[in-house]
Amino acid sequence: xxxxxINGSPRKNGNTxxxxxxxxxxxxxxxxxxxxxxxxxxxxxxxxxxxxxKSGQPYADGHRGCIFNDDVCNEIGNRYAEAxxxxxxxxxxxxxxxxxxxxxxxxxFFSNGESVQNKPSAVVTICRRGGATSAFExxxxxxxxxxxxxxxxxxxxxxxxxxxxxxxxxxxxxxxMRTLAHNLAWMLKGLRGEHAPEVPQREEWHPMHFIR
Numbered sequence: 001x002x003x004x005x006i007n008g009s010p011r012k013n014g015n016t017x018x019x020x021x022x023x024x025x026x027x028x029x030x031x032x033x034x035x036x037x038x039x040x041x042x043x044x045x046x047x048x049x050x051x052x053x054k055s056g057q058p059y060a061d062g063h064r065g066c067i068f069n070d071d072v073c074n075e076i077g078n079r080y081a082e083a084x085x086x087x088x089x090x091x092x093x094x095x096x097x098x099x100x101x102x103x104x105x106x107x108x109f110f111s112n113g114e115s116v117q118n119k120p121s122a123v124v125t126i127c128r129r130g131g132a133t134s135a136f137e138x139x140x141x142x143x144x145x146x147x148x149x150x151x152x153x154x155x156x157x158x159x160x161x162x163x164x165x166x167x168x169x170x171x172x173x174x175x176x177m178r179t180l181a182h183n184l185a186w187m188l189k190g191l192r193g194e195h196a197p198e199v200p201q202r203e204e205w206h207p208m209h210f211i212r
Contacts, residue, residue: 001032001033001085001188001189001192001193002032002033002034002035002082002083002084002085003024003027003032003033003035003083003084003085003086003087003184004034004035004079004080004082004083004085004086004087004186005020005023005024005036005037005086005087005088005089006036006037006039006076006086006087006088006089006101006104007020007033007036007037007038007039007089008039008088008089008090008091008097008098008100008101008104009089009090009091009098009126010041010098010100011091011164012038013041013108013124013164014126014164015091015159015161015162015164015165015166015167016089016090016091016124016126017036017089018159018161018164018165018167018168018176019089019124019126019135019159019167019173019177020036020087020089020179021036021198022174022177023087023124023177023178023180023181023184024036024181025181026177026178026181026182026185027181027184027185030181030182030185031185032085032185032188033048033086037076037079039072039100039101040072040075042071043071044071044072044073044074044100044103044104044165045068045070045071045073045103045105045107046103046107047066047103047106047107048067048109050067051114051187052067053065053067053110053111054110054111055065063131063145064109065077065108065111065112066107066108066110068107070134072104073103073104073107073108073111074108074111075100076104076108077104077107077111077112077115078112080115080116081115083119084119084120084188084192085119085120085121085151085184085187085188085192086116086119086120086122086148087121087123087124087180087184087192088105088121088123088139088143089123089124089125089126089176090120090124090125090126090135090139091125091126091127092125092126092127092130092131092132092135093135093196094131095130095131095134095135096131096134096135097125097135097138097139100140102138102139105139105142105193106142109142109146110168113146115146116146116148117146118147118148118149118191118199119148119149119192120148120149120150120151120187120188120191120192121143121148121150121151122137122151122152122153122157122180122182122184122194123139123140123143123148123157124148124157124158124159124177124180125139125157125158126158126160126161126167127158127160128158128160128161128162129160130201132156132158132160133156133158134152134199136158136211137157138156141163147202149178149187149191151183151184151187152180152183153176153177153179153183154175154176154179154182155172155176156176156183157176157177157180158173158176159173159174159176159177160173160199
């Protein structure tokens with residue numbers, strides 16, 4: 001089994017990476033492969049709601065997924081199929097996750113959502129002082145809509161630190177990451193292991209709105 005940990009911070013080796021590394025270390029101890037994927041610092045487009053990705057047809061250049069193929073979105077989304085679980089990590093900006101990470105999640109989930117369905121997942125937020133819980137809630141909402149079972153911990157998956165490396169001084173925060181990793185491993189072994197139960201049969205989705 002393998003977990004992809006998505007580092008949504010523009011600082012490749014900052015505190016978000018440190019928190020994800022703590023999770024990866026425990027997952028490896030549990031016998032589960034892991035890989036931290038960094039979204040980088042290049043521009044990432046937002047979704048333009050064109051719906052082209054839902055056609056199922058390849059584009060002129062042969063690629064599939066989001067119509068925009070000039071950033072990391074499709075590169076990351078195309079790797080979802082190889083993973084059995086996910087952790088998305090982000091710094092906190094104005095009480096919100098990094099916008100670049102949100103764009104990756106929104107576009108890749110919409111264009112490649114079948115590859116994340118039913119796979120255990122978690123989110124992690126890192127902040128200097130405040131706003132971590134609201135950012136944490138924002139990141140969890142897409143996972144809940146994608147039928148991704150959420151791995152929990154002894155507290156919300158939050159760690160504190162401003163300068164690179166300071167999150168290591170958050171003793172409880174690092175413990176929370178380790179507990180999360182153990183819980184995620186437990187879920188993966190139960191839901192994705194050799195004796196995993198069948199995926200629930202779900203009703204056909206009937207989207208509606210309230211304008212009549």
